[in-house]
Amino acid sequence: MIKKLFLCTLLVLGGFCRAQESDDPIDWLLDNDHYKAAIDMMDGDIVLGNGLVERRIKIAPNAATVDFRNLVTGEVMLRSIKPEAEVTINGETYAIGGLTGLPEHGYLLEEWLDGLTSIEDAFQYKSHTVRGMLPKIKWKGTKRYHTAEKTIPTGKELILSFERDTGETRGVLVKLHYEIYDGIPLIAKWITVENKSGKNITIDSFKSELLAFPEVENPVETPREWKRPNIHVESDYAFGGFTSGESNVTTFWEVDPEYTSQVNWKMETPCLLESKLKIGPDAALKSGEVFESFHTYELLLNGTDRARNALSIRKMYRTLAPWATENPIFMHLTTTDSDAVKSAVDQCVATGYEMVILSFGSGLDMEDTTATNISKFKELADYAHGKGIELGGYSLFSSRKIHDSVDVIDKDTGRPGGAKFLNAPCLASQWGKDYFEKLRYFLDKTGFDLLEHDGPYPGDYCASTTHTHHKGYEDSQWVQWNMTKQFYNWLREKDIYLNAPDFYFLQGSNKCGIGYREVNWSLPRDQQIILGRQNIYDGTWEKTPSMAWTFVPLTEYHGGGDAATLEPLREHLDSYEAHMVQNYGSGVQACYRGPRLFDSEITKALVIEQIAHYKKYRDILNSDILHLRRPNGRSWDGFMHVNPDLREKGFVLLFNPTKNEIRENIKIPLYYTGLVDRASVSDRQGKAEVLELDRNFEITLNVRIPAKGYSWYIIE
The missing domain is CATH 2.70.98 (Beta-galactosidase; Chain A, domain 5)
Known part of the structure; x- marks a missing residue:
């Protein structure tokens, strides 16, 4: 039975928009x-x-x-x-x-x-x-x-x-x-x-x-x-x-x-x-x-x-x-040592990962177009492709100083500076045009599958009147945006995946940050997990899960020492699992940044288990999110995925950050699953029950969430 949209009376019940059934047109969000x-x-x-x-x-x-x-x-x-x-x-x-x-x-x-x-x-x-x-x-x-x-x-x-x-x-x-x-x-x-x-x-x-x-x-x-x-x-x-x-x-x-x-x-x-x-x-x-x-x-x-x-x-x-619905499973590798890269590729094959990103600080320099550099990374890309793994890497544009003749010129001072990130090169200088040409050449010759571009043009105006490709202050932003647009369109048409910490989705970008404060990843592990879940909850209102990345510091990021990092992984399996459950369970990929995905057979088994679960339910986990309760550390929190076009029409994921088991009856909204009368609900042990929907298209679900743990439910 398909829900119809009652045009005159849209009722808001329980925080969600409910449509009464009638012979009026079908709700466009369902069909x-x-x-x-x-x-x-x-x-x-x-x-x-x-x-x-x-x-x-x-x-x-x-x-x-x-x-x-x-x-x-x-x-x-x-x-x-x-x-x-x-x-x-x-x-x-x-x-x-x-x-x-x-x-x-x-x-x-x-x-x-x-x-x-x-x-x-x-x-x-x-x-x-x-x-x-x-x-x-x-x-x-x-x-x-x-x-x-x-x-x-x-x-x-x-x-x-x-x-x-x-x-x-x-x-x-x-x-x-x-x-x-x-x-x-x-x-x-x-x-x-x-x-x-x-x-x-x-x-x-x-x-x-x-x-x-x-x-x-x-x-x-x-x-x-x-x-x-x-x-x-x-x-x-x-x-x-x-x-x-x-x-x-x-x-x-x-x-x-x-x-x-x-x-x-x-x-x-x-x-x-x-x-x-x-x-x-x-x-x-x-x-x-x-x-x-x-x-x-x-x-x-x-x-x-x-x-x-x-x-x-x-x-x-x-x-x-x-x-932007593309969502490969990737890791962030902190080295470009050839043997280490090949080892990471092999670990991806073993666990079900799909992409290796040579991270910031890894030593990758895409501006180096020498034959030696191109040859090294083409050989690594060929090795990855031979194993069915994609390979790409990071390049920095903004947040650096090149030269007074290249950098953005402040209108008020007439000198470099005043950019959003203090100093930045002007893309409409000859250096900027050459920078994009070097990246095109590198990506084309190596066969890289991804560009993680830090500092896509952030809107800086440049008052220089000597840069080759813009006249002055008034046309500088427009020219630089068009240059970025053309490059990002080219990437998309070449099927080169694009991570960019900026909102270029309508010009070809695949993913940007979910929204987090970088130094928070230097806090103790337990704090990172709940704060990370808050980031997921807040960052998926207007972005689909596939549009965002979050972060997991396998090795030290901005500090914090041993208390903040997951390495050695085998000693922190609970934290590693907690990160993967909430990230993959939300459909949000994380930058698992470090030298490896596993360091022992028990760690390897954990990663395989989590990736297998994610792939089994991948379609529903990449579907729309409904926000059930924001993490507050004092009670359960969670979200659910909905998709009326799938067999699994809903996936509920609930977390318990407290030291005590939670047993509670929870109202679960099912309007956007497309279900009308009843729902079959299965827990993670496979136990199923059929529940009737009330007049608000909700079910009452009796949940048990273990202390410091999680529970999930499939709705069909």
């Missing part, structure tokens, strides 16, 4: 096959829709978005009409499309639309085309384990073309691109500028999206923090953090000076969404060239329930970046 993207002409307007979201664009007397709806909740997202975009060319700012003449900007009546006029001097709508969605990155998806349903997202693309027939922009063609996706309430948007003017122009700045949202609250005075509409917005121009929020540098919630009837007496309500750059791009565009902006993604949310919104966001990443 989204029925929601196909379409772009049609309706009553003279262009309508993008898929049954979950709808955007209507009026095209006369100029093109403008006049309706934007969440079809799951029925929410109307717009209160006013703005230009479809803005572009500043040679110092002059032009609206792209848009309509003017509204008597009110706090709400929008349908009967007002026919009386609106085009914005003076705006680029005018000329034509449009519709086509199938084109892949941004050509990912094969055939080299290693992943859970992606599709290798490329599917849907439809709308392209609106605009021109001005007078002035110095005559011959400049602006195109607005919209994508609507199958099976998810998601719309993407970006702009391209084609210079057919016969002369050079400069794209000083742009706003690729302007949407006037209703305010979520109406404070007369100014609150300390404003609430946002039920929409998640991010772009593929993202860096500087381990989460989309930390790395989002293009989404701005601005005040709307036209909205004079708002309640806030200072008219400071930030209810105008603008997608833009803070500075730049200051891009020179020769005649015949085409400029393309970053891509903005707008995901409509179904309410304020954290669990449901997190599931929606993770569904978006699986759709846009299917390569």
